[in-house]
Amino acid sequence: MNLILFNESDFCAHNRICLRDRRHKHIVDIHKAQPDSSLRVGQINGLSGTGQVISIDDTQVTLEISLTQAAPAQLPLTLLLALPRPKMLKRILQTISTMGVKELYLLHSYRVDKSYWSSPLLAENAINEQLQLGLEQAMDTHMPVVHVRKRFKPFVEDELPAICANTRGLVAHPYYAIECPEPGLCPTTLAIGPEGGFIPYEVEKLKQAGLTPFHVGQRILRVETAIPAILSRLFPTL
Amino acid sequence: MNLILFNESDFCAHNRICLRDRRHKHIVDIHKAQPDSSLRVGQINGLSGTGQVISIDDTQVTLEISLTQAAPAQLPLTLLLALPRPKMLKRILQTISTMGVKELYLLHSYRVDKSYWSSPLLAENAINEQLQLGLEQAMDTHMPVVHVRKRFKPFVEDELPAICANTRGLVAHPYYAIECPEPGLCPTTLAIGPEGGFIPYEVEKLKQAGLTPFHVGQRILRVETAIPAILSRLFPTL
Structure with missing residues (x-):
């Protein structure tokens, strides 16, 4: 998972996404993310950019996102x-x-x-x-x-x-x-x-x-x- | 298996090979070969050509081979x-x-x-x-x-x-x-x-x-x- 993808339904506040499923597990197990860690994220059919870890626990991670980059051309x-x-x-x-x-x-x-x-x-x-x-x-x-x-x-x-x-x-x-x-x-x-x-x-x-x-x-x-x-x-x- | 490969140790007589392993099974199950059926065969690091079924039973198949074609270039x-x-x-x-x-x-x-x-x-x-x-x-x-x-x-x-x-x-x-x-x-x-x-x-x-x-x-x-x-x-x- 070189990019963590999310969609509309993952938003929990303005510019914030909350992830619970295999993405949460990946962020914990592979990235070993901590609060303030910065991850690469992308919105499906939209832009990509960074997601900063706001909070993380055993069940979910909340990221504040900043999307600035276009995806590679199809x-x-x-x-x-x-x-x-x-x-x-x-x-x-x-x-x-x-x-x-x-x-x-x-x-x-x-x-x-x-x-x-x-x-x-x-x-x-x-x-x-x-x-x-x-x-x-x-x-x-x-x-x-x-x-x-x-x-x-x-x-x-x-x-x-x-x-x-x-x-x-x-x-x-x-x-x-x-x-x-x-x-x-x-x-x-x-x-x-x-x-x-x-x-x-x-x-x-x-x-x-x-x-x-x-x-x-x-x-x-x-x-x-x-x-x-x-x-x-x-x-x-x- | 588009080509049945064999090596020196598969020869049982001049120009004849006897196959017993998964190649035998493939020839029976997939090619549904009968005596006289013609199959594409190739010798490892050698030529390819045809193998004509001489005999076939539950345990082995004997093919008479004729090798004439060079393998594709590497x-x-x-x-x-x-x-x-x-x-x-x-x-x-x-x-x-x-x-x-x-x-x-x-x-x-x-x-x-x-x-x-x-x-x-x-x-x-x-x-x-x-x-x-x-x-x-x-x-x-x-x-x-x-x-x-x-x-x-x-x-x-x-x-x-x-x-x-x-x-x-x-x-x-x-x-x-x-x-x-x-x-x-x-x-x-x-x-x-x-x-x-x-x-x-x-x-x-x-x-x-x-x-x-x-x-x-x-x-x-x-x-x-x-x-x-x-x-x-x-x-x-x-």
Whole structure:
């Protein structure tokens, strides 16, 4: 937790926040904070700055905050991701917010096991919890916007053309693909398939909607490795 | 397991290999192989090609192999990595071989918890098992060479200058650093610190040995995210 994140509901007075949950525990156990200690804090979807410890005890910590810094810029990226298996989903959500993805669609695809859709990790709260862990790591405050789409075809036919219009539209795909484009900060729509990849029918539908298949070499990467590798290749250092 | 790897000890006759362990189970459960099925196989540090099922039963599978293809090129990279905590080490070793790292030094550093050095995952067999999982994923056969160095200073003073001589020497470091260099296939020595980073003394020693600090932006990445992000940035598509 490089940044302690809070939201509206954590305010207990003007410019003061009271924290009780794992953040309190982290401030006690890791920062070993005392009254007057200064910590880095950030308001979700807002500014970051410092929080000075006003009081701290076994159950809560009160911080007086001063917010002055803008969060790092987000990547101008809408990521379409075939739903990973639940164990991977947690880490992947953290990676996505850590790397500054702006918007995420979790999609069904032929090679996604249908049982994954009943995971409790898909509850909005559970998703936000993982995203928040990733933001805390990156010292970012921008919560990515997440959409869940359980049906591939209606999404790709009815929604995707408008999403990828006027963006750099790409689907990561090892076969019959162009080399990875040069880094650029242009608005981008990027689809990444499940383990085993999108099936040819799906690639065809994604192409019809406006995405171009590209590859990042002949090695087949796991999804959680492919995401940072591809994002790092597509966007310049921010 | 996109590629079934074997070594000398798996040969049971000329051009025939007999597999019994998790590879047998994978061939039965996932490939649902029958006599005459054809599977992708590769010899560790050798060629890859096809293996035709000669016989298969509950305990072993015999494959007749034909090896014709070279493995994907390795990255001309010696990676120095502060020893990650054991849970992360497994995944990181897989990532390293999946991405084609040629040589790896696992290093001590101030922020590495000393208890990590007693992990059974550091046994040679355990390291090779994880590396092999990564190769199977990437369809590579080149086993990275791994060295373990429990003392930072003697390594950096006595060994590192020769390792990084005539290479692009880099240490990933968010502060007082240059931007990430352009992709290039030149021989590279890259150091990546532990969670929390190398301490200033260590960065200074690494600089004296010939490494230049660089950053990949203001976001602080976890080590397992930083590795694919940085490798993907430093090397062109292979």
